[in-house]
């Protein structure tokens with residue numbers, strides 16, 4: 008049975024809410040349901056009921072939603088897990104990412120390329136680079152990540168990536184660069200919050216990328232009252248649009 012160790016991150020669940028807390032023996036944690044002395048849960052098995060709370064081991068989704076320190080907009084689990092699947096990430100994949108931001112998507116992609124692949128993630132702002140590094144280290148997800156505090160406009164000295172992802176304001180500026188980094192046939196994914204950005208992107212793809220797909224994910228939770236199981240009144244209406252395209256090598260025309 009998996010037991011709670013000191014300094015583990017744990018999920019404290021009470022009244023439908025989750026809190027991600029480090030099990031530090033000198034700390035207490037309070038919720039509406041009461042106060043927990045964290046030293047009292049150390050050594051207990053995960054999943055226990057403890058003073059009107061349940062204590063769980065955090066899943067990767069819990070880490071993104073409740074554990075990660077955020078100072079940027081992040082890619083949410085509903086998109087991040089699909090992105091990793093769509094980019095066809097597997098152990099050994101070599102992935103280019105810009106920007107790292109708080110490291111949310113980096114964490115998910117890193118788990119998909121482990122144990123032998125790497126995410127090469129670029130972040131131009133030192134404060135976000137440091138934050139992402141700390142987040143990745145705190146949750147022991149740094150092993151399969153190479154993090155660079157660098158603006159990709161200055162160039163990227165690596166090549167032959169199996170997949171690429173851009174989460175930046177003006178992704179159309181980097182299409183030529185990404186083309187030069189990716190292996191042919193491999194997938195580029197991009198997230199943008201507005202449709203105007205998609206229009207600009209489409210012109211930038213020119214004849215370098217094909218097999219274009221544009222999609223979004225709407226996620227609706229349900230009320231869990233057994234007598235009234237029905238959709239929640241509120242939902243997150245919009246996060247971002249996803250764009251995927253594959254690197255193509257066009258046939259040379261006679262007069263090219």
Ligand SMILES: C[S@@+](CC[C@H](N)C(=O)[O-])C[C@H]1O[C@@H](n2cnc3c(N)ncnc32)[C@H](O)[C@@H]1O
Nearest residue numbers: 081082106108109110111112130131158159174
């Ligand atoms: C929305 S955040 C990325 C969030 C990240 N995907 C996550 O899930 O936490 C966008 C980041 O891209 C970085 N960025 C924008 N342009 C960049 C460039 N040319 N080179 C490196 N980083 C860049 C920004 O500094 C910002 O931190």
